[in-house]
Amino acid sequence: MSAHPHRRRGVSQTEIAIGILLVLMALTLALPGRASTFGLLIYFVFVVITIFVVRGVRQEPGSWMGRRFIRRGVVVTLCAVCIGILATPRPIYSETNPVPGTGAYVGLVMFMLLLNVLLGGATQRVAGAPESSVDERQEALRNRAHRIAYPVLVVLVGGTLAVSDLATSQSRVWLDATLSWGGWIVFLELLFVLPAMVLAFIEPDRVRPEPGETLTAPGNRGRFAVVLLVVAFAIPIALSVLLALVPPSTTNASSGSMVATTTSATGNQPLVKTCRYFLANVQVGRGIQTEFSINAVACWNGARATESYGLGTPDCHPGDSVAVSVSTLACTSTTAPDGTFTFAYRALVSSSVIPFLDRTVSVEVVIDKNGHVLDFP
């Protein structure tokens, strides 16, 4: 019996495995606390699979990417992105600002990856294709691209290192900073992608199909690769949106009341006050996430509530962040005229993937002069 000509294609084992991976990632990301970062590990596995699937697709690029001037435009843009990564200031870690500047890095690197995918499609990934999958013309073109690319790489990298090291003390500072961050990203990009960039630059306009001939129809593998690519780029964007929109989850703890006795300034009479320890931990986002916590020992004596010791930035703790920039806006403790004590921590949280998606997160502990908790997350 012959197979039905229009029978639907069955789901492959790879598709099932990737489906399970995505479900597992979604479940892990939904977990509270640091457990959700395991979702990111699964995401990286997914990205690696996507890279392998995309690399295996060698269909004709469309009429746009078949044109040399468009391909050259992609190469020039890629060069500009590399320069942008090199020019981005090195992130400086500090207590209040744990990962500033990574926003520009992550955004540029994602854009660079997108351009790499475009470039690979435009050149049919001939630059890194095995011998068995290229014909003599493609092999000649690939060899020529490699012959041009590696001397260019040596001159670019060697020249930059030599000039920066010898020119001025400022250039040496820049070199030190660049070698630890963007420099490595750009070096790896050039090492692996420069042949494809050269190939895209030198290959003439591709031959257009004859009337009635269709070359761009993607096969199943091509469609599958496109779906994986869209999902791979959509996940960080979706997680960035979650960071901006989903309410923060808070865990808190407070001790029982403790009576403390101190002496007055004159030292003549004892002062009795009651204190409690408050700790709140706030998690914003899932996967692309940050945590910060406040801890305060608030005391009251029936006349006014205060913090038992001086409030400083150590009472506001920016915690671990994954692809998130955190800027502390305020970390204050005030006692109102009516004796109410307010301890507030406000931070601006933004995704490193889409830096303009940000939100202000506030945590407050408010206690009146009699020790009643008016606000605690």
Place this chain on the structure above:
Amino acid sequence: MPTTEGDGSRSSEAAPRLYNRLAALRADRGLSRQTLADTVGVNYQTIGYLERGDYNPSLELAFRLSEVFGVPIEAIFSRRPMRPMSEELYGGQPPAEAVG
């Protein structure tokens, strides 16, 4: 127009232009580029580049093309611009039947 050598050992600028009548032969046999590419075992674009004169084939590929069309290599490729097939066949004179 820059071309590349079949052996990939020389840069395109150094390769002499090779003229061909691949498109005419292919049209004559009713072959699409894809069919011809599959027959001789090369990429679709390689046939297009050959026809356009952007690529000079290796001797091996030239022989394969010659076998597919059943004509000598020099009937497909030439270092000088090629005359139309009709001119080659009839020397520029109309066929006898047409004259009669």
